[in-house]
Amino acid sequence: MAERKPRDLESRATEAREVYVPPTNLPDPDPRPGVAHRWIATHVLGKADPTNVSKRLREGWVPVKVEDYPELKLFGDPTSGNVEIGGLMLCAMSSEKAKARDEYYAKQAEAQMESVDNNYMRNNDPRMPLFTDRKTTVQRGAKFGSGSN
Secondary structure, three states, X not given: OOOOOOHHHOOHHHOOOOOOOOOOOOOOOOOOOOEEEEEEEOEEOOEEOXXXXXXXXHHOXXXXXXXXXXXHHHHEOOOOOEEEEOOEEEEEEEHHHHHHHHHHHHHHHHHHHHHHHHHHHOOXXXXXXXXXXXXXXXXXXXXXXXXXX
16 A cells, blocks of 8 residues: 655645736836836827926936836837837836925825815804714623623
């Protein structure tokens, strides 16, 4: 009779399954320390959008050159030398500047929401409040669960 191995020596962990991940529409550049990347629209519905590109360049985004990112050579635009795909151009910015930009817009959005809330609550009347804090509590009676009757 064949000798059996103990069951604890057999493990499915050794049989790693391959996990399918669908491809992304836009390739991700290799991560670089201290650099944030973003795809910026240069064309919308087949029409050039120079206003958007100009705004993003003034924010501090810099177009990525193909020679700086050899992994994206396939997607280079021969006329400009930038990495472009289907009306989108890859741009880079320092991580610190990108974080400061994100914080600025987060504060701006928070201020706008606070303004909307204040404007809405201005119409509040105590006789008919827009919001009421409904709190429920659960209490046990004095004799409940004590074992005595």
